[in-house]
Amino acid sequence: MTIQESGAARPAGRPRSEKAEKAIIEATLDLIAEGMGVSELSIEAIASRAGVGKTTIYRRWSSKEDLVVDALATLKAPLPPLAGTSVRDDLITLLDAMRIEAGQRRGRCVMNVAMSEADRHPRLMERFVKRALEPRRRALQEVIERGIASGELRADLDVSMGMAILSGAMMWHTKWGPPGDLPEDLAERVVDAALTGLVP
Amino acid sequence: MTIQESGAARPAGRPRSEKAEKAIIEATLDLIAEGMGVSELSIEAIASRAGVGKTTIYRRWSSKEDLVVDALATLKAPLPPLAGTSVRDDLITLLDAMRIEAGQRRGRCVMNVAMSEADRHPRLMERFVKRALEPRRRALQEVIERGIASGELRADLDVSMGMAILSGAMMWHTKWGPPGDLPEDLAERVVDAALTGLVP
DNA sequence: TCGTTGCGAAACTCAATCGTATCGAAATTA
DNA sequence: TAATTTCGATACGATTGAGTTTCGCAACGA
Numbered sequence: 067m068t069i070q071e072s073g074a075a076r077p078a079g080r081p082r083s084e085k086a087e088k089a090i091i092e093a094t095l096d097l098i099a100e101g102m103g104v105s106e107l108s109i110e111a112i113a114s115r116a117g118v119g120k121t122t123i124y125r126r127w128s129s130k131e132d133l134v135v136d137a138l139a140t141l142k143a144p145l146p147p148l149a150g151t152s153v154r155d156d157l158i159t160l161l162d163a164m165r166i167e168a169g170q171r172r173g174r175c176v177m178n179v180a181m182s183e184a185d186r187h188p189r190l191m192e193r194f195v196k197r198a199l200e201p202r203r204r205a206l207q208e209v210i211e212r213g214i215a216s217g218e219l220r221a222d223l224d225v226s227m228g229m230a231i232l233s234g235a236m237m238w239h240t241k242w243g244p245p246g247d248l249p250e251d252l253a254e255r256v257v258d259a260a261l262t263g264l265v266p
Numbered sequence: 267m268t269i270q271e272s273g274a275a276r277p278a279g280r281p282r283s284e285k286a287e288k289a290i291i292e293a294t295l296d297l298i299a300e301g302m303g304v305s306e307l308s309i310e311a312i313a314s315r316a317g318v319g320k321t322t323i324y325r326r327w328s329s330k331e332d333l334v335v336d337a338l339a340t341l342k343a344p345l346p347p348l349a350g351t352s353v354r355d356d357l358i359t360l361l362d363a364m365r366i367e368a369g370q371r372r373g374r375c376v377m378n379v380a381m382s383e384a385d386r387h388p389r390l391m392e393r394f395v396k397r398a399l400e401p402r403r404r405a406l407q408e409v410i411e412r413g414i415a416s417g418e419l420r421a422d423l424d425v426s427m428g429m430a431i432l433s434g435a436m437m438w439h440t441k442w443g444p445p446g447d448l449p450e451d452l453a454e455r456v457v458d459a460a461l462t463g464l465v466p
Numbered sequence: 467t468c469g470t471t472g473c474g475a476a477a478c479t480c481a482a483t484c485g486t487a488t489c490g491a492a493a494t495t496a
Numbered sequence: 497t498a499a500t501t502t503c504g505a506t507a508c509g510a511t512t513g514a515g516t517t518t519c520g521c522a523a524c525g526a
Contacts, residue, residue, distance in 0.1 A: 079471025080523040086473080101385045105306050108513060119474040124515065182382040184441065185301040213464075220466045226443065227435070227459045234434025235427070241384065243426065259427045263463025264413075266420050279501025280493040286503080308483060319504040324485070473522070484511075492503065 082125075089116040090123055094137040099174040104134055104183050104190065131190055138179060138194045141172055143201040153213035154257060160206055161236055161253035168240045169247050177240060206233060219261075231260050282326075289316040290323055294337040299374040304334055304383050304390065331390055338379060338394045341372055343401040353413035354457060360406055361436055361453035368440045369447050377440065406433060419461075431460050 093116035097107055109130055113120045127133040146163045148156040167173025176198050184191060210228045213219035219228070235256045239248055249255075293316035297307055309330055313320045327333040346363045348356040367373025376398050384391060410428045413419035419428070435456045439448055449455075 077471075078469075078525055080473075082472065103303050103305065103382070103386070105303065109515080110513065113474095117474090119476090120515080121475085121517090122473065125472075128515095130514085181441070182303070186303070210464075217466070219464050223464055224455065224459070226439075227455060228464055230435040230438035230443070230456070231431050231460060231464070234436070234438035235430040236434070237437065238430035238434035239426075241381070243430070255424065255427060256430070259424070260431060260460075261463055261465045263461055263465075264410075264419050264423055264428055264431070265461045265463075266417070277501075278495045278499070280503070282502065283493095309485085310483065313504095317504085319506090320485080321487090321505090322503070325502075330484090468526085469524105470526105471522100471524080474520100476517100476519085478515105478517070480514080480516105482512085482514100485509100487506100487508075489506080490504100493501085495500080496498085 083122075086116070086118045086122050087126065090118060090126070090133070091137045091140060092116070094133060095141075095171065095175050098134075098137075098178060099171040101178060104130075104179070104187055107134065109133075131187070135190055135193055138175070138190075139197055141176055141194075141198045143198055143205075145201060145205050148205075148209065153209060153216070153218040154261060156209045156212075157206075157232065157257045157261075158253050160202075160209065161232060161256055164202075164233070164236050165248045165250075165253050168236075181241070203229070228260075232256065235260065283322075286316070286318045286322050287326065290318060290326070290333070291337045291340060292316070294333060295340075295371065295375050298334075298337075298378060299371040301378060304330075304379070304387055307334065309333075331387070335390055335393055338375070338390075339397055341376055341394075341398045343398055345401060345405050348405075348409065353409060353416070353418040354461060356409045356412075357406075357432065357457045357461075358453050360402075360409065361432060361456055364402075364433070364436050365448045365450075365453050368436075381441070403429070428460075432456065435460065 090112060093112045094107070096115065097111060098104070107130060109120055109123055112133070113123055123133065127136065144163075146159050148159055150156065164173075168177060179191075179194060180199060206229050207225055210219060210223070210225050214221060214223055214225070236253070239252060239256075290312060293312045294307070296315065297311060298304070307330060309320055309323055312333070313323055323333065327336065344363075346359050348359055350356065364373075368377060379391075379394060380399060406429050407425055410419060410423070410425050414421060414423055414425070436453070439452060439456075
């Protein structure tokens with residue numbers, strides 16, 4: 067039984083193509099980013115877009131749902147490092163990361179899934195929320211809590227209200243603002259408007 | 267439609283059932299409110315839910331899209347009357363109408379369609395936006411503009427930024443807040459937080 | 467070289483849904 | 497009553513996509 071050491075024994079035969087696997091995931095995310103709902107996704111469309119056979123997909127995932135779960139799981143939140151100098155700066159950093167993501171394919175995936183599939187595929191959403199949404203949410207929450215502790219934000223501020231105003235405003239611009247890329251100074255303007263309020 | 271003898275002559279034969287027509291529209295809205303996307307809607311499901319035959323649907327609408335357009339067209343925005351005493355009061359009135367709608371079937375329709383189908387069915391969205399979204403948007407916009415004119419809001423306030431913060435915060439709570447009905451004082455808290463800002 | 471496994475392509479079965487057609491019964495006008 | 501039209505129900509062929517199978521070839525270990 068002389069087996070290749072180093073952990074797992076390599077099975078005989080042609081190894082699975084890492085490239086095909088990547089292409090499948092990428093094709094899936096592409097289609098989702100283009101606005102295709104999870105229910106409308108077809109394995110055949112994914113296979114065609116990825117340039118692989120359906121067999122290659124079913125050898126790895128037993129169903130469409132499983133594939134989508136894995137594809138979305140690759141969308142880790144790439145949280146920007148926070149300077150920590152001021153709450154205002156950190157909020158701008160976080161919201162600007164949202165702005166940039168909204169212009170990219172992966173970001174549009176996150177947005178589309180988060181907005182549309184919430185109640186339609188609860189089982190699927192679980193991992194997605196945990197992996198892609200929660201970290202961002204928590205980062206924002208922590209900055210706000212730090213601001214309250216340091217006195218930079220009102221002591222009586224409801225944390226979730228702060229999160230709602232800040233990320234809600236970004237969301238609104240993404241979804242219903244003028245078409246095209248979000249303006250570069252949007253994050254700064256949102257933060258300043260939210261911090262100082264709408265009254266003189 | 268039963269037509270009075272005034273004007274057009276009533277054609278011979280059994281008249282179309284107004285009740286069936288209503289039931290079809292209601293069933294369509296029900297399914298959309300439950301989170302079914304327009305693409306996933308099936309005529310057969312609508313017919314079954316409405317208790318009518320498919321024939322009865324196809325006699326009135328030539329396609330699923332046509333039916334959905336008509337169903338959504340019944341969702342006029344029921345704008346609340348504004349006291350006009352203060353901008354704060356009017357904003358609370360508007361946002362509280364949003365809160366109440368979010369708990370009702372028709373409101374959930376509007377929300378689901380507005381969030382999910384935006385780019386998937388542009389043709390369908392056109393009438394829907396004009397009929398259901400634009401009036402609400404304009405009402406909010408007018409209140410904010412009045413507030414700027416009267417000095418109740420900052421003179422340098424970007425109107426769309428105000429709209430983004432206010433309706434974005436409501437949207438956030440609806441979509442990602444704790445599950446269950448929105449708290450009754452949510453509109454008031456959103457408005458106050460937005461007006462006075464997050465800093466002390 | 468040989469055995470094993472993955473590859474893409476294609477054909478297949480099965481189920482859902484589309485849009486149409488047909489049925490007998492019901493509702494209405496003439 | 498007779499003619500007409502709609503009703504709900506059901507059946508139909510066409511299409512789509514899921515998931516499976518088969519095939520000939522490619523890539524790997526032994």
